[in-house]
Amino acid sequence: MSFATRFAPSPTGYLHRGHAFSALTAFRAAQEAGGRFVLRIEDIDATRSRPEYEAAILEDLTWLGLDWERPVRRQSQHLTDYHAAIETLRERGLVYRCFKTRKELDIGRAPHEPAVAYRGAPLPKSEEAERLARGEAFAWRLSFDAAEKALCGFSDLSFVEQGAGPDGETGEVQARPETAGDIVLARKDVGVAYHLAVVLDDALQGITHVIRGVDLFEAAHIQRLLQALLHLPTPVYRHHRLLVGPDGRRYAKRDKAQTLQELRAAGVTPQALRAEMGL
């Protein structure tokens, strides 16, 4: 069986040790399998993506000793493909326009409570037309109920996990897309949502194995649903553990984890970094 995997960073910050671990894990798996390694720049969020972060990603990965297929796919250059997929879903009655603002969705929620999975319904045609005429912003949401009907339930939705989920899930895993509610597939500021772009690109790039951190395990459940609705193949998943720092906490952009650029400037070598990660 052919093997293709990818590293798909979002250029919204500098890479840190956690990214290096993920990229190296995927790269090594491709080498061991004699397969392909793809780098994909997930820059659909134009409000947060910056060219200097993308340049730093390429520099960091080269420094780490990785090599990838060219040309590199940049999601921002393929928005029309993603919109075409939303249009297909719309024609099948699987998505609807949701005009609720973040504020409206958050009513009654205390700041410490997680956002509840939203379940809504399309507005009556006349109200929708009025709001559109007023130029109100909306998001395309996937109707969970319509999806469930279209697929006659979700009992056939499973994926193969060769790593492990947060609760040790491994092997054949039953997908539970219902916990996410009516997910947003596109909105005004971010033309397409992460899940949709990922499933389309994984299929288009022939990815057979998705190797990424276990923090994205829940995403696999939603992505499995989208694959079924869009008749796309389901790759094998290999979610890996997250690297933790000396304080026992995972490395994260928002915690200002030391970046690979900083490590390099401090004289750390890629060999030392790999050894530290047990790779």
Ligand code: GLU
């Ligand atoms: N772009 C995502 C991130 O940087 C990763 C997507 C994926 O691996 O599926 O978190």
